[in-house]
Amino acid sequence: MQQAQSLRIYKFGGASVKDAAAIRNLSRIVRAYGGPGPLVVVVSAMGKTTNALEELYQLAHAGQDYAAPLARLGAFHQAVAADLALAADLLTDLLTQLEDRLATLLPADFDRQYDQVVSFGELLATRIVAGALQARWLDCRPLIRTDHTWREGRLDWPTTERLLRAALPAAVLAEGPVVTQGFVGGTASGATTTLGREGSDFTAAILAYCLGAGSVTIWKDVAGLLNADPKIFPDTVRYPEISYQETIEMAYYGASVIHPKTIKPLAVRGIPLLVKSFLEPDAEGTRIHDCRHGLLVPAFIRKTEQCLVSFESKELDFISEENLEVIFGALAQVRLKIRLMQNSAISFSVCTDFSAYRLQRLLELLRGQFTIHYNTGLELYTIKNYDAASIRRLTAGRELLLEQRTRQTFQFVCRGGAG
Numbered sequence: 019m020q021q022a023q024s025l026r027i028y029k030f031g032g033a034s035v036k037d038a039a040a041i042r043n044l045s046r047i048v049r050a051y052g053g054p055g056p057l058v059v060v061v062s063a064m065g066k067t068t069n070a071l072e073e074l075y076q077l078a079h080a081g082q083d084y085a086a087p088l089a090r091l092g093a094f095h096q097a098v099a100a101d102l103a104l105a106a107d108l109l110t111d112l113l114t115q116l117e118d119r120l121a122t123l124l125p126a127d128f129d130r131q132y133d134q135v136v137s138f139g140e141l142l143a144t145r146i147v148a149g150a151l152q153a154r155w156l157d158c159r160p161l162i163r164t165d166h167t168w169r170e171g172r173l174d175w176p177t178t179e180r181l182l183r184a185a186l187p188a189a190v191l192a193e194g195p196v197v198t199q200g201f202v203g204g205t206a207s208g209a210t211t212t213l214g215r216e217g218s219d220f221t222a223a224i225l226a227y228c229l230g231a232g233s234v235t236i237w238k239d240v241a242g243l244l245n246a247d248p249k250i251f252p253d254t255v256r257y258p259e260i261s262y263q264e265t266i267e268m269a270y271y272g273a274s275v276i277h278p279k280t281i282k283p284l285a286v287r288g289i290p291l292l293v294k295s296f297l298e299p300d301a302e303g304t305r306i307h308d309c310r311h312g313l314l315v316p317a318f319i320r321k322t323e324q325c326l327v328s329f330e331s332k333e334l335d336f337i338s339e340e341n342l343e344v345i346f347g348a349l350a351q352v353r354l355k356i357r358l359m360q361n362s363a364i365s366f367s368v369c370t371d372f373s374a375y376r377l378q379r380l381l382e383l384l385r386g387q388f389t390i391h392y393n394t395g396l397e398l399y400t401i402k403n404y405d406a407a408s409i410r411r412l413t414a415g416r417e418l419l420l421e422q423r424t425r426q427t428f429q430f431v432c433r434g435g436a437g
């Protein structure tokens with residue numbers, strides 16, 4: 019029990035393992051801060067490897083030539099391994115498996131095969147990081163048990179907890195750091211699943227929850243959780259500490275620094291989440307935990323690639339509960355996530371993440387019953403803990419297509435690229 023209390027989970031995302039220098043920096047951080055006590059290191063794919071694998075997969079699935087990007091991906095990982103003086107054959111089996119997967123794709127089952135291919139980013143990265151740390155490499159696919167919801171596997175928590183505890187008892191954790199993959203899991207029949215893009219933070223939370231960790235630290239390229247994305251908004255402010263509740267809401271509205279599913283398992287077991295900078299590891303960062311604080315400075319969140327879809331009953335009937343049931347059912351069926359919704363007498367509008375494929379399927383399902391209009395290329399802005407000045411600042415010069423406010427949150431949809 020004492021052992022479990024002191025377990026730390028460290029999560030390193032793509033930016034912190036983007037090349038050999040970044041992995042050397044990771045090793046320094048693990049040596050300087052990762053002990054004493056047991057440590058599990060969760061690692062994402064290197065840099066933008068997941069995007070590269072998605073592109074590679076699309077080419078292969080469409081029957082197009084993918085030899086050059088596959089060779090580039092293999093050469094990049096081999097070069098990093100060589101730079102770190104790791105064994106020449108460290109990645110051979112994984113690269114051969116990836117090649118075989120791509121060569122044997124079937125025309126059907128796009129999402130299932132996506133998971134089998136795209137998961138190689140994390141497998142390759144963890145082999146390299148485990149080599150650099152001289153740590154134990156753990157394949158988490160037989161342990162993080164999900165259902166068959168490809169690309170967004172839903173967790174079987176009791177089984178995952180049982181499997182993880184059996185695979186990583188205190189005696190094994192006491193032998194030294196364990197390195198494992200973020201973002202991936204597996205079904206009972208042994209197929210690989212993924213947990214949704216940017217899902218490695220969630221993996222860190224799963225491990226912490228199941229193994230009873232004392233803390234999770236996610237190492238990022240920012241000073242901590244800020245009131246906005248510094249790549250988009252100037253003059254950001256760091257929150258030294260913030261509650262689980264506030265963080266869950268920020269992540270839900272689209273603050274991409276933390277995957278939205280990360281917080282709940284940690285909150286349930288009271289495990290603090292530390293957001294720290296791998297560029298300034300000594301700096302304080304942000305502590306997300308069960309705390310009370312006064313009103314926070316307004317947080318600004320932007321979600322791009324949004325789509326506004328409006329449904330009108332063909333007979334100019336009022337939008338009824340029966341109509342809404344049909345619309346919600348279809349949205350769930352095509353897996354379009356609702357970000358904002360509004361209804362008027364004869365029309366109902368939703369703002370969702372844009373996907374040409376999913377939108378097309380929605381239109382096919384509903385256009386018999388509704389007249390449907392949609393706008394793409396939109397942005398959804400959210401201000402949490404807003405005041406008049408923050409609303410003025412964000413809305414100035416923008417044409418708002420839809421707006422909504424509650425006591426704490428102001429949201430609007432506008433055309434993209436307005437600056």
Ligand SMILES: Nc1ncnc2c1ncn2[C@@H]1O[C@H](COP(=O)(O)OP(=O)(O)O)[C@@H](O)[C@H]1O
Nearest residue numbers: 031032033240243244245246247249273274275
């Ligand atoms: N509120 C916020 N606070 C800090 N960073 C944010 C925030 N919202 C968005 N970001 C962005 O999140 C990035 C870090 O997250 P991400 O790129 O997913 O990291 P990783 O790939 O290492 O997990 C930052 O570089 C920053 O641009």
Ligand SMILES: N[C@@H](CC(=O)OP(=O)(O)O)C(=O)O
Nearest residue numbers: 031032062068215216217218
């Ligand atoms: N590699 C996956 C999972 C992930 O979480 O990555 P990162 O930690 O770099 O956001 C992705 O890009 O979606």
